[in-house]
Amino acid sequence: xxxxxxxxxxxxxxxxxxxxxxxxxxxxxxxxxxxxxxxxxxxxxxxxxxxxxxxxxxxxxxxxxxxxxxxxxxxxxxxxxxxxxxxxxxxxxxxxxxxxxxxxxxxxxxxxxxxxxxxxxxxxxxxxxxxxxxxxxxxxxxxxxxxxxxxxxxxxxxxxxxxxxxxxxxxxxxxxxxxxxxxxxxxxxxxxxxxxxxxxxxxxxxxxxx
Amino acid sequence: xxxxxxxxxxxxxxxxxxxxxxxxxxxxxxxxxxxxxxxxxxxxxxxxxxxxxxxxxxxxxxxxxxxxxxxxxxxxxxxxxxxxxxxxxxxxxxxxxxxxxxxxxxxxxxxxxxxxxxxxxxxxxxxxxxxxxxxxxxxxxxxxxxxxxxxxxxxxxxxxxxxxxxxxxxxxxxxxxxxxxxxxxxxxxxxxxxxxxxxxxxxxxxxxxxxxxxxxxxxxxxxxxxxxxxxxxxxxxxxxxxxxxxxxxxxxxxxxxxxxxxxxxxxxxxxxxxxxxxxxxxxxxxxxxxxxxxxxxxxxxxxxxxxxxxxxxxxxxxxxxxxxxxxxxxxxxxxxxxxxxxxxxxxxxxxxxxxxxxxxxxxxxxxxxxxxxxxxxxxxxxxxxxxxxxxxxxxxxxxxxxxxxxxxxxxxxxxxxxxxxxxxxxxxxxxxxxxxxxxxxxxxxxxxxxxxxxxxxxxxxxxxxxxxxxxxxxxxxxxxxxxxxxxxxxxxxxxxxxxxxxxxxxxxxxxxxxxxxxxxxxxxxxxxxxxxxxxxxxxxxxxxxxxxxxxxxxxxxxxxxxxxxxxxxxxxxxxxxxxxx
Numbered sequence: 001x002x003x004x005x006x007x008x009x010x011x012x013x014x015x016x017x018x019x020x021x022x023x024x025x026x027x028x029x030x031x032x033x034x035x036x037x038x039x040x041x042x043x044x045x046x047x048x049x050x051x052x053x054x055x056x057x058x059x060x061x062x063x064x065x066x067x068x069x070x071x072x073x074x075x076x077x078x079x080x081x082x083x084x085x086x087x088x089x090x091x092x093x094x095x096x097x098x099x100x101x102x103x104x105x106x107x108x109x110x111x112x113x114x115x116x117x118x119x120x121x122x123x124x125x126x127x128x129x130x131x132x133x134x135x136x137x138x139x140x141x142x143x144x145x146x147x148x149x150x151x152x153x154x155x156x157x158x159x160x161x162x163x164x165x166x167x168x169x170x171x172x173x174x175x176x177x178x179x180x181x182x183x184x185x186x187x188x189x190x191x192x193x194x195x196x197x198x199x200x201x202x203x204x205x206x207x208x209x210x
Numbered sequence: 211x212x213x214x215x216x217x218x219x220x221x222x223x224x225x226x227x228x229x230x231x232x233x234x235x236x237x238x239x240x241x242x243x244x245x246x247x248x249x250x251x252x253x254x255x256x257x258x259x260x261x262x263x264x265x266x267x268x269x270x271x272x273x274x275x276x277x278x279x280x281x282x283x284x285x286x287x288x289x290x291x292x293x294x295x296x297x298x299x300x301x302x303x304x305x306x307x308x309x310x311x312x313x314x315x316x317x318x319x320x321x322x323x324x325x326x327x328x329x330x331x332x333x334x335x336x337x338x339x340x341x342x343x344x345x346x347x348x349x350x351x352x353x354x355x356x357x358x359x360x361x362x363x364x365x366x367x368x369x370x371x372x373x374x375x376x377x378x379x380x381x382x383x384x385x386x387x388x389x390x391x392x393x394x395x396x397x398x399x400x401x402x403x404x405x406x407x408x409x410x411x412x413x414x415x416x417x418x419x420x421x422x423x424x425x426x427x428x429x430x431x432x433x434x435x436x437x438x439x440x441x442x443x444x445x446x447x448x449x450x451x452x453x454x455x456x457x458x459x460x461x462x463x464x465x466x467x468x469x470x471x472x473x474x475x476x477x478x479x480x481x482x483x484x485x486x487x488x489x490x491x492x493x494x495x496x497x498x499x500x501x502x503x504x505x506x507x508x509x510x511x512x513x514x515x516x517x518x519x520x521x522x523x524x525x526x527x528x529x530x531x532x533x534x535x536x537x538x539x540x541x542x543x544x545x546x547x548x549x550x551x552x553x554x555x556x557x558x559x560x561x562x563x564x565x566x567x568x569x570x571x572x573x574x575x576x577x578x579x580x581x582x583x584x585x586x587x588x589x590x591x592x593x594x595x596x597x598x599x600x601x602x603x604x605x606x607x608x609x610x611x612x613x614x615x616x617x618x619x620x621x622x623x624x625x626x627x628x629x630x631x632x633x634x635x636x637x638x639x640x641x642x643x644x645x646x647x648x649x650x651x652x653x654x655x656x657x658x659x660x661x662x663x664x665x666x667x668x669x670x671x672x673x674x675x676x677x678x679x680x681x682x683x684x685x686x687x688x689x690x691x692x693x694x695x696x697x698x699x700x701x702x703x704x705x706x707x708x709x710x711x712x713x714x715x716x717x718x719x720x721x722x723x724x725x726x727x728x729x730x731x732x733x734x735x736x737x738x739x740x741x742x743x744x745x746x747x748x749x750x751x752x753x754x755x756x757x758x759x760x761x762x763x764x765x766x767x768x769x770x771x772x773x774x775x776x777x778x779x780x781x782x783x784x785x786x787x788x789x790x791x
Contacts, residue, residue, distance in 0.1 A: 052432035
């Protein structure tokens with residue numbers, strides 16, 4: 001292997017500040033771009049978490065009819081949390097629209113709103129747990145309480161992971177890493193975050209509406 | 211040239227590694243990670259194999275004192291856990307998946323090299339609690355590799371139900387995360403990073419099989435993760451997901467109420483059955499590639515091969531109940547699971563007949579890799595046919611938990627997958643290390659393994675029909691099993707043959723690494739893209755541009771061509787013949 005050949009191969013490791021064209025003329029991510037890879041991975045993670053909850057909700061529905069079910073009323077804090085997570089999705093869409101029209105400051109501000117509402121959601125979940133504990137309802141109190149703690153806990157853990165991802169997106173966004181054509185990270189995060197919102201609504205309904 | 215490479219969509223960014231640590235330990239390079247996976251899982255194979263030898267010694271000579279009743283149950287539980295989760299899965303998916311996917315699709319590395327490195331090191335971390343459980347009070351888990359509750363849910367239920375069971379759960383949880391990282395990477399890489407011209411219908415079957423196995427892992431592992439979480443809560447938080455009411459343990463009424471142990475079996479086998487195919491699909495793919503190469507013929511029915519793998523993948527999610535026929539399920543449900551299970555015989559038979567049709571009138575070259583490929587077909591068939599017996603609820607109720615089952619799954623997934631690993635190692639070793647393996651030792655390894663495996667697992671069918679229970683510590687406890695003592699001795703001697711064959715293999719690996727003859731870039735005269743790289747491939751895999759793909763993966767013995775193979779990267783002008791793929 002000659003030196004010249006090696007140098008040729010190394011040349012791409014000094015990349016231009018921004019990749020030439022991440023999207024085609026229709027705004028769709030091009031194959032082979034890391035941006036599109038991120039959204040594919042986000043969908044795969046969504047599929048994986050769906051299966052996790054598919055298993056858990058199946059277990060729940062099998063147990064639901066038992067004589068010892070011990071139904072628990074929904075703590076009011078869960079409604080606050082539900083409002084927060086819905087608001088965060090709205091805020092996230094506003095952020096993406098801001099990005100699409102090039103309003104970088106508004107984009108970052110809206111993302112900060114998502115973070116604040118996400119943290120508010122977790123706070124609401126924790127206060128719901130505290131309310132349950134004050135009422136003497138613990139993890140092992142009844143089948144319903146076990147599943148209530150389990151679903152909120154596992155969902156909350158995934159949302160906390162989403163907040164970490166949001167931290168990465170925010171720090172990149174503040175440095176201006178995203179624009180209308182380069183937004184794979186934002187899109188991937190949006191898939192994951194909206195999914196957690198839908199998942200929460202589903203779990204909330206499963207736990208208390210049926 | 212430089213600009214052309216930079217503009218290439220899959221030109222990827224990480225630098226050539228400089229230090230020893232970044233090159234061989236915490237490497238981002240998919241080839242290094244693949245080899246790390248392989249070596250680690252071969253090491254685990256040694257531990258799992260040693261446990262098997264102890265088990266077999268105990269079964270042939272129950273008074274030899276190798277194992278006590280408690281440690282016997284711990285040994286079989288750990289043998290199963292290690293072989294399935296820490297040998298077959300990581301060697302095939304982690305080892306060959308990492309090494310082969312980018313090379314075969316024309317990518318410079320995986321889509322997310324950092325996550326790839328994380329995947330390997332998470333796997334290493336998952337091994338630590340597992341091996342540590344040998345040294346804790348009570349020893350490792352002893353309720354079988356499936357860890358059914360209530361044995362696994364109550365601390366005092368068995369010697370290994372204490373700390374050993376906790377460590378097992380921890381280990382499996384970490385392993386599942388590691389596997390998730392890997393699957394995400396493979397999926398994204400295969401979808402996104404194929405080189406120009408590499409359409410889905412031109413992918414080698416190895417890549418197809420790894421793609422489908424990744425999807426299965428991605429969708430099935432989370433379910434058992436949920437199941438393990440419930441088990442953990444039952445153990446540490448006093449919940450009653452699995453532990454039923456009214457259970458007495460050591461004369462004491464257990465505090466749990468109203469759980470259902472069968473729930474765990476549902477969640478476990480919903481993962482457990484796809485896991486069987488996660489382990490067997492990659493060998494199917496790899497063997498398809500080697501058979502075509504060594505028979506110098508295109509694989510027979512390429513599209514049928516792909517479709518049958520997809521069908522196996524879909525069906526694998528619908529058959530978990532066949533592990534649970536004796537749990538008192540409704541006969542209608544049992545019939546439905548039996549019908550789904552038997553339906554898997556169709557795509558499996560399509561594959562088996564296609565492999566045989568590939569060999570038909572081929573110019574067969576019996577390299578060691580080819581011997582293992584043919585052995586794979588033989589073992590897969592011998593094991594798979596008894597699956598038809600066990601898939602029928604009526605027969606399974608009689609044969610459940612006997613040695614018939616042990617014989618069946620060891621042949622069809624254990625031995626066959628093992629042969630897949632050996633096929634792959636003998637075939638791709640030159641690409642990994644730049645040296646050929648010793649063919650003579652390879653043949654000794656093959657014959658010891660083949661005769662040993664048949665000698666071990668085929669008589670188990672007879673034991674099973676004779677009524678020998680799978681978790682029995684000593685046959686002396688039951689008079690009717692004592693009469694099968696001789697068969698047990700034959701089995702144990704055969705098992706030692708496999709182990710000795712494995713040691714020959716290990717020696718061959720070490721010898722070939724240092725003394726093997728240097729390999730050409732394409733020693734097998736193969737058509738797929740990994741053979742267009744220098745041997746061993748440098749960081750980034752190709753010097754200069756990645757070659758574009760102009761044809762399917764199996765253009766052997768094309769009429770009118772000057773060689774008996776046309777590699778995928780050869781242009782139609784250069785090949786001199788026009789082919790339709």
